């Protein structure tokens with residue numbers, strides 16, 4: 001590969017972006033951690049060279065903004081070097097969050113599809129249901145989550161289910177909107193064809209509307225699964241939950257463990273990227289089976 | 295008795311027995327006006343039409359004269375504004391619900407996620423036919439339109455003309471007594487078109503189906519039809535009905551005969567007159 005090929009390749013583009021982000025991050029870390037470091041040095045009466053000072057700002061125990069390598073080390077220590085069953089393993093916490101994400105996502109997707117099917121078949125539902133569905137999404141999830149968790153706890157439901165419900169709450173919406181659009185996407189001639197066969201609305205649904213909506217469904221599911229993850233993390237916050245990425249975030253902020261907060265954040269971002277990618281693969285596979293990918 | 299006389303007698307007997315009593319289509323004073331943003335469009339204006347069982351009727355006329363609209367009214371895909379129409383003695387809606395006809399659309403309208411065989415199978419699945427019967431019909435009808443071997447291809451892997459042939463196979467697979475075909479051969483090359491014209495003529499002759507056929511080609515209309523309905527535009531109406539009493543079974547050579555050319559000439563005159571009418 002020549003240099004110019006490399007510069008134009010996708011890998012090069014991604015690497016460049018990562019590199020730029022890292023530089024900004026390091027610069028930010030130095031800038032944000034400087035005041036504390038200066039105070040500290042004045043208090044300890046330490047004199048440092050500039051290089052030494054910069055190194056110190058990047059290796060504080062509780063920095064305002066941890067440096068990338070600190071987060072990397074923390075993630076390494078809490079994943080590879082810990083047993084998966086350990087309470088201090090990030091994999092363990094990610095697993096907890098993942099399970100409620102998946103449960104919430106599945107319920108949300110099914111609910112979204114059912115609502116969409118109902119909406120396109122019963123015209124009055126569109127007018128009566130859609131405003132509520134939209135309103136539901138304008139209420140901040142942070143306001144709702146504690147209520148749901150606390151109320152469910154009061155009636156004895158705790159653990160996975162309440163968190164999954166928050167995920168469902170966030171994920172059903174994009175699925176409903178996308179699938180309604182998909183179910184309405186067949187063109188008039190395709191629908192006329194069904195009419196000439198005197199097909200029942202059930203047959204029209206399964207043989208025309210549903211297959212037409214598949215691409216829309218997958219696009220919505222990519223949004224929904226990321227939203228589910230957010231829901232699961234938010235759901236872990238209010239009860240001062242003991243496990244999950246949300247709990248790690250919360251515990252980190254109680255004790256000023258910024259490195260822990262950032263490593264949990266990055267793990268969540270990584271998890272989201274993985275989930276969206278997996279949905280993307282499923283999308284491709286299904287479309288190939290349906291003859292829709294050249 | 296000569297052959298021709300025998301056929302004529304047989305046909306006469308047939309129509310006296312049940313044919314004349316059996317009106318497939320009966321339209322009286324049919325009007326259809328589309329309300330559009332820039333005023334009403336008179337797609338059909340007092341159209342009278344009768345089609346008996348076993349007839350092959352072609353609609354011919356300039357673009358926009360309401361051929362598709364008339365076909366869609368028969369198929370209960372469009373509601374007339376006024377006038378009456380019956381299909382098989384029923385309302386178009388009842389006829390549609392009884393699956394009285396097969397419809398070939400002006401565009402192929404194949405479902406992209408189904409293979410060619412899957413597309414032909416679609417109406418058969420809806421009718422609830424069993425798998426063996428479906429497969430037999432798929433095979434037979436794809437062969438009829440020269441698409442054997444393309445069963446597992448997806449529509450986008452076929453040319454426009456092949457897609458159109460697949461859609462014809464799909465309509466034929468239903469094996470309806472009444473076939474409504476909207477420019478089915480419009481997208482085909484001349485040779486394939488000739489071949490399918492012959493096939494369609496043979497199918498019609500053999501099965502005694504009733505066919506209503508929209509075309510822009512005068513030779514095609516004359517070759518296939520027992521009756522040619524010449525339509526004219528703005529407002530869409532029936533300008534002339536030309537009987538086309540060539541023998542039922544036809545070969546392509548018939549197109550060179552004086553009788554054929556005579557009828558073709560009358561159709562052309564009718565089309566011209568329809569246009570002139572329009573210019574006034």
Ligand SMILES: Nc1ncnc2c1ncn2[C@@H]1O[C@H](COP(=O)(O)OP(=O)(O)OP(=O)(O)O)[C@@H](O)[C@H]1O
Pocket residue numbers: 328329330335336337355356357358359360361362363364400530
């Ligand atoms: N759904 C509709 N809404 C409004 N106007 C329509 C509609 N469908 C057809 N028309 C109008 O009705 C008239 C007849 O249309 P139609 O499709 O029947 O013509 P056609 O004879 O089939 O033409 P072509 O040979 O081009 O297929 C045209 O002027 C067309 O613009």
Ligand SMILES: [Mg+2]
Pocket residue numbers: 361362363400476
């Ligand atoms: Mg037309």
